Amino acid sequence: MVAALAEVATHHAAGAALDIEQVSHAFDIDGAELPVLSDVSIAVEPGEFVALLGPSGCGKSTLLRLVAGLDKPKAGSLREDEIRIVRPHPSRVVVFQDPTLFPWRTVWDNVALGLEAQGILKSQRQRVDDALDLVGLSSFRNAYPQQLSGGMAQRVALARALVNDPKILVLDEPLGKLDSLTRITMQAELVSLWQRKGFTTLLVTHDAEEALVLANRVIVFSERPARVKADIRVDRPYPRHRGDPYLADLRRQILGLLGLDATW
């Protein structure tokens, strides 16, 4: 796996800056307006690892869709390296909450999707193999998605994103379905990959501990419509230790912000 990491890391793509400026968004549900994001501003520096935490249904996935360029915000603007985001671009790759692998393609072909769509697959097949190695699924290259477990499908979705060498990697609870052991391994892989390649990472998670182990910065959202409730720097060197009292302290603080002080 480490060899594979080094391989993938040779294609250099440094991170991009991401500016989310006073973004508000709303959906129309049966004529009524449902406000989902309310004046959200986040300035992400190149190569930063930002975790987004918030109650379920507050609008995190919606924000990620705006970052990806799949939807346009009702108000405000989003910019990647000072260029306004108006449509999807492979420099910003999203790992969706649902793996959404293409059931008619094998694992290998699923991972190859981005390179194929950009018309560079022929000369870059090795990258697909490396990405599969990275998530430990080389032996399943010819399997179809329905032959995979939920966690394996998520790892394929991760490989499908990584193979594109994104400048901004957008992750929507990508480790949600993994068992705790694989999850910890994948977290470590993610950190080391991010450190080697230097892409900017935006990670949505429900797990405060995961956010603290991985990110430079944790942003806590309010209930819907989501506002930025807290923006917490995590100045700790990697690899981080789960038992670190500094992190435990931050964790208590974050859970408090999410309204969980009574149970904690």
Add this chain to the structure above:
Amino acid sequence: MATGFRRGRGRQRRLDRLSRTHSLGIAAFVIAATALFGTVGADYLGYTGRALRQRAPWLIVLGVFLTLWEVATAKFAWLPLPFFPPPQAIIEVYTDDLPKLLDSVFASVKLQLGGYIIGATVGFLTGVSIGWSRAVGYWLHPVLRFIGPLPATAWLPIAFFTFPSSWSASTFLIALATGFPVTVLTWSGVASVSGAYYDVARTLGAKPSFLVLKVAIPAALPHVFVGLFMGLGASFALLVIAEMIGVKAGLGWYLQWAQGWAAYANMYAALIVMSLLCSGAITLLFAVRDRLLVWQKGTVKW
């Protein structure tokens, strides 16, 4: 197995004006002997033996049916003769009327294949365009709704005098019968593709052509095959009717002709061939589907 019943056939000469009785007897004996040998030796025959053993109950029923048929027609003449010929009379058709029968098969296959391929292609392309483009949908949807449900046979009279030949008219009608279900199902297949697939492809840098060719079409393919299957059934019906009414060739015409001459054995013979052809066509379609849709599980086995 049914050997006991069959052995006696060679000696049945009651209706001695029937030729081929002797060859039928020999054929029955050979088949029975093969079945007997296969059943006894199944353990030594590997795959073939197992396949044979699995089908043994059917072989017995078939043997019993043939024997009853033989006894009821050729031996005791319980069934009125011109309408219910004995098996040997049907074999006689296959040997004596072979050239004409082959010509008919060839004509039918040619007509069917041409019409079906045109109809399926046009239907598929129309379905994809309607499912994909709002503008195309706006113009084609009402036309489809108005014309599609009309049975293609209703066009028969018009088609036969507007088209230069009955052959081209029939091709058009078969294409029409095929095209409607293929169009509707392809369209519904494309329309029902989950938006999440497009989102994934777009964030990975896919252009519109990629979205159509590599996302919409593969995702819609299971529906397309349902349409192709339904179109096949509809086009068979049209083929036979067209051949009976206008085209002076093909199995439908052969049936009609045989009826005109009260040649009932020929009719049954042609029916059997037709059934084998139609079943074969569906088997072929399912084989193609199984190849293209290996990723689907639990598909119907034909």
